[in-house]
Amino acid sequence: MLDIKYLRNHLDDVADALKIKGFLLDKDTFLALDAERKKSDIESQGLAAKRKQTAKRVGELVKSGISVDAAKAEVNEALAEIDQSLSSLKAQAQSVELKIQQFLYDVPNTPSADVPPGNNETDNVEVSRWGTPRYFDFMPKDHVELGEQNDGLDFEMASSMTGARFCVLKGRMAKLHRALTQFMLDQHTDENGYEEINPPLIVNAESLTGTGQLPKFEEDLFKLSVDSDYYLIPTAEVPLTNLVRDQIIDPDRLPLKYVAHSACFRSEAGSHGRDTRGLIRQHQFEKVELVQVVAAEHSAAALDSLTHDAESILQKLDLPYRKVILCGGDLSFGSHKTYDLEVWLPGQDCYREISSCSNFLDYQTRRLKARSRLSGDKPELLHSLNGSGLAIGRTLVAVIENYQQQDGSISIPLVLHPYMGGKTII
Secondary structure (H helix, E strand, C coil), rough: CHHHHHHCCCCCHHHHHHHHCCCCCCCCHHHHHHHHHHHHHHHHHHHHHHHHHHHHHHHHHHHHCCCCCHHHHHHHHHHHHHHHHHHCCCCCCCHHHHHHHHHCCCCCCCCCCCCCCCCCHHCCCCEEECCCCCCCCCCCCCCHHHHHHHHCEHHHHHHHHHHCEEEEEEECHHHHHHHHHHHHHHHHHHHCCCCCCCCCEEHHHHHHHHHHHCCCCCHHCEEECCHHHHECCCCHHHHHHHHHHCCCCCCHCEEEEEEEEEEEECCCCCCCCCCCCCCCCEEEEEEEEEEEEECCHHHHHHHHHHHHHHHHHHHHHHCCCEEECCCCCHCCCCCCCCEEEEEEECCCCCEEEEEEEEEEECCCHHHHHEECCCCCCCCEEEEEEEEEEHHHHHHHHHHHHEEEEEEECCCCCCCHHHHHHHHHHH
């Protein structure tokens, strides 16, 4: 959520910046709401002053010859009228505040000055490449063919027990998926300095509001049919970032670096017809998620660090990838700046996203009230960042396709041998 004071003082600048995201800020609505809020404040202050003056009139009335009891009765009657007006005004003010809050909830984060213009993913700008795509002396297959050939991926069975966009992993393919998970967690905890967290897979509406999924993107979530507002998490970003909700963090603890492996659940609303084949876009998938909470002055450097941590997984798996900076039109609602890592998939003959690493500045922490006393007694908002380190299903796809052999078998990356019980091939 944007800072209302900053928005008030830099309305035109914010509106211009948000155009890069394709968002047209309704300045007239904001100005009208803010004027209504200001009017309520002025009227409330006026009534409060009037009440204070009225309460002092008992003595004045007595001096004019009115009895004490009569003076008190007259003053109390006047105070009751003022209190009634104040109560009505307070209700109006609360209504306006709710409207302003809802307005701010619907305004995306402003993009960084170095975010390139563009409308969609085709306008993202490549920053770097790592590794060289393997040359095949045979026609490479995609992961669906290879998974079915090795009796490791069963989409038909998953469809019969649940529906479309689910998959059953079997045998060594399931073990390879587990090996990737364990390898990623070990890398991030032992080498990259993250604290491992095992979070709930169900969160309440307040948690999702804190990280920006609600109220804007409820259709993308799976909501539980129970009395409370419970949702399945779309990513472990939600519970990890909520670890600092309503807290004032000791500066000595910063930066906070959390990692979690979790199942993730997304309805994929609006994505009909996209990536319907295979594991690329599922309703249920697993991810190793990275979250950092840092002082504002360190968030730019933290984005580079977090992105490097995600890259380290791809490099140790020897998977070719490229790094791109997202253009304004492809930048997520809450992100200030995002790097995507796109892994090479020979079965699709293209690079595909496997991680998004984003800096949210104080957009989430303002909602969460996550602060620290960094330079004095007054608490200051921290900055939050997150990224996939990595999406496990998509990493499985990349390993299957990049390490396939001509006979359809799959070599196991060297770094995963200890996690596969010494097995070197599927």
